[in-house]
Amino acid sequence: AQKVTQAQTEISVVEKEDVTLDCVYETRDTTYYLFWYKQPPSGELVFLIRRNSFDEQNEISGRYSWNFQKSTSSFNFTITASQVVDSAVYFCALTHTGTASKLTFGTGTRLQVTL
Amino acid sequence: DTGVSQDPRHKITKRGQNVTFRCDPISEHNRLYWYRQTLGQGPEFLTYFQNEAQLEKSRLLSDRFSAERPKGSFSTLEIQRTEQGDSAMYLCASSRDRSTDTQYFGPGTRLTVL
Numbered sequence: 355a356q357k358v359t360q361a362q363t364e365i366s367v368v369e370k371e372d373v374t375l376d377c378v379y380e381t382r383d384t385t386y387y388l389f390w391y392k393q394p395p396s397g398e399l400v401f402l403i404r405r406n407s408f409d410e411q412n413e414i415s416g417r418y419s420w421n422f423q424k425s426t427s428s429f430n431f432t433i434t435a436s437q438v439v440d441s442a443v444y445f446c447a448l449t450h451t452g453t454a455s456k457l458t459f460g461t462g463t464r465l466q467v468t469l
Numbered sequence: 470d471t472g473v474s475q476d477p478r479h480k481i482t483k484r485g486q487n488v489t490f491r492c493d494p495i496s497e498h499n500r501l502y503w504y505r506q507t508l509g510q511g512p513e514f515l516t517y518f519q520n521e522a523q524l525e526k527s528r529l530l531s532d533r534f535s536a537e538r539p540k541g542s543f544s545t546l547e548i549q550r551t552e553q554g555d556s557a558m559y560l561c562a563s564s565r566d567r568s569t570d571t572q573y574f575g576p577g578t579r580l581t582v583l
Contacts, residue, residue: 358511387569397558399512399574406569445511455564456502456525457572459511 356381358448360460367436367467375431375463377446383407388422388429389447389457399445405429436467471495473575475561481581482551489547490578494563501544502572503536505529506558515559518544551582 357380367373379388390402403413405422413420417437421430433440443464447457474493482488494501499520504512515534517525520541530536533551538544548555558579562572 389571391574396576397579398576399560399562401571401573404571447511455500455569455572456514456517456527457504457512459513461509461511 356383356386356448356450356458358446358458358460360444360446360463362463363461364464364466367465369438369467369469370435372432372434373436373465373467375433375444375446375465377429377431377460379427379429379446379448381448381450383450386448386450387455389449390420390429390431391445391447391459392442393445393462394442402431433465436465438467438469441465441467473561473563473573475559475575475578477578478576479579479581481583483583484551484553486551487547487549488551488580489545490559490561490580492544492546492561492563492575494543494561495573497565498563498573499541499566500564500570500572501538502562502564503544503546504560504562506560506577507556512560515546548580551580553582556580556582 359378386407391399417434419432443462445462446460449455476491501518503515506512518538533549536546558577560577562574564570564572
């Protein structure tokens with residue numbers, strides 16, 4: 355069985371602060387993919403990043419960066435110099451290379467960025 | 470690409486009524502997924518289509534739920550005899566051919582059962 359844990363239910367930061375969202379996963383598969391999605395108040399899930407289990411290189415995209423550590427089964431997401439527009443619920447998700455490749459989501463972390 | 474679209478965006482119905490939702494995937498995406506999201510939770514998988522074939526269904530999909538994807542294009546999700554527990558956001562996602570391809574989500578249909 356697969357499981358994704360996002361222990362932080364809600365985080366509040368002041369604009370320009372850095373913030374890290376934690377994600378811990380469980381899977382028995384050797385090949386799997388990890389994702390982060392953003393869900394703004396409008397409700398649509400917006401894809402942010404996908405990583406496969408064989409690529410542990412950290413990735414940076416603008417103010418966003420991701421730290422994948424297989425040894426601790428974690429895939430953490432850092433926003434540098436946060437902005438009000440970053441306010442949303444962020445979901446970490448996991449899938450394996452089975453037929454359906456259905457996503458298993460965590461419960462999400464609500465990020466509130468204030469001025 | 471035009472994104473995934475869903476219709477309606479909101480639906481309010483009375484308990485016992487039937488409702489139907491529609492999802493139009495990104496063109497040329499062969500895979501289509503339905504998920505359900507309740508308040509404060511992450512989306513949960515309901516069912517999956519590869520072209521017109523429904524290949525997997527979750528145990529969450531009771532007998533009152535049925536999904537179709539005729540001709541492998543748009544999909545419909547019907548809930549018969551709605552119950553208050555069906556109140557949720559119903560999300561549709563699509564992806565290309567491979568099981569490893571990224572799923573892109575639509576805006577969802579928020580169902581409220583009174």
